[in-house]
Amino acid sequence: MESIPRIGFVELHDLDRTPAVLRTLHTESIVTIYRLTDAAREYSRPLALALRSGADHRIVDLCSGSGGPLPLVQRRLHREGVHTRVTLTDLVPNVLAFRRAADRNRRRLPGSCCSLDHVTSSVDATDCRLEGTRTIYGAFHHFPPPLAARILQNAVDTRQPIVVVDTKRSLPYVLLFPFFLMLAVLLAAPFQRNPLPRYLLRLALTYVVPVLPFMMFFDSVVSFLRMYGRGELRRLVDGLAGTESFTWTIGVEPGFTGAQYLIGIPRPR
Structure with missing residues (x-):
């Protein structure tokens, strides 16, 4: 699919008219799927x-x-002897989910070698002022090229x-993965931890009126069509002001989730 241009469709959970609770249920399902697929195995390698x-x-x-996959990635890196201090952020932060992720990691990562905290206020990925290695897992395709370039330019600046x-962008993923994700939502819903009202709402929107499985299927198809190919990532990087001050690496980690990555590291002055 590298030869097919990125198609700028809109995912349902990105729409302003999508209720916030439905968006939260959807993103929580994504976190569950990260755990089921052991995405951290491949997703940790680019960060490492x-x-x-x-x-x-x-x-x-x-x-x-x-919360995304980064708490899982942090635990994977910890097992490999790589210790990190992680801060979760979002334009519209899900503070309760961030706290749950921090509690889970605190139980699994004893001692002070690793930490997981969060920012409760809004953080704009195109204008971030926090110091540290920026990571974007599974969300870069949500940004059209002008905004994607601004995110990278902010890191350079x-x-x-x-x-x-x-x-990874590939035809088998477009054809097969959405069905797997929809099945995962159907199977995992009873085991997801939520306050009772939201838990019952999740069950209703999964089995009575199957909004969540449909949303996962539709958004996953659209996601694959919105993914940036490696050539498109290279063009974004080449168009940045001061791009020569960074070392850029673009590649793909083989595996079930097929992680495609872009790494930018400042060169010594």
Whole structure:
């Protein structure tokens, strides 16, 4: 699919008219799928590569949604002897989900070698002032090229490393993965932890009126069509002011989730 241009459709959970609770249920389902697919196995490798290349071990995760895969990635890196201090952020932060992710990691990562906290106020990925290695997991395709370029330009202007990880663009993923994700939503709904009213709402929107499975199927198809190919990522990077002050690496990690990545590391002055 590298030869097919990115198609700028809109996902249902991105629409302003989508109720906030439905958006939260959807992003929580995505976090569950990250756990079911062990996405951290492949998603951790680009970040590990960036850290070995000199990136800051303070991690500022942008567009964290309901926590995203980064808490899982942090635990995976910890098992491999790589210790990080992670801060979750979002334009519309889901503070309760961030707190739950922090509690889980606190139980699984004893001692002070790793930490997971969050910012309760809005953080704009195109104008971030927090210091540390920026990460964007599974969200970069949501940004049209002008905004995607602004995110990368902000990293260059502030001289902060950046790691962007998304699913690989490939025809088998477009044809097969949405069905798997819809099935995962159907199977996992009873086991997701939510306050009772939202838990009952999740069950109703999964089995009585199957809004959540449909939303996952539709948005996953659209997501794959919106993914940036490696050539498109290279053109974004080449168009940045001061791009030569960074070392850029674009590649794909093989595996079930097929993580495609873009890594930018500031060069020594």
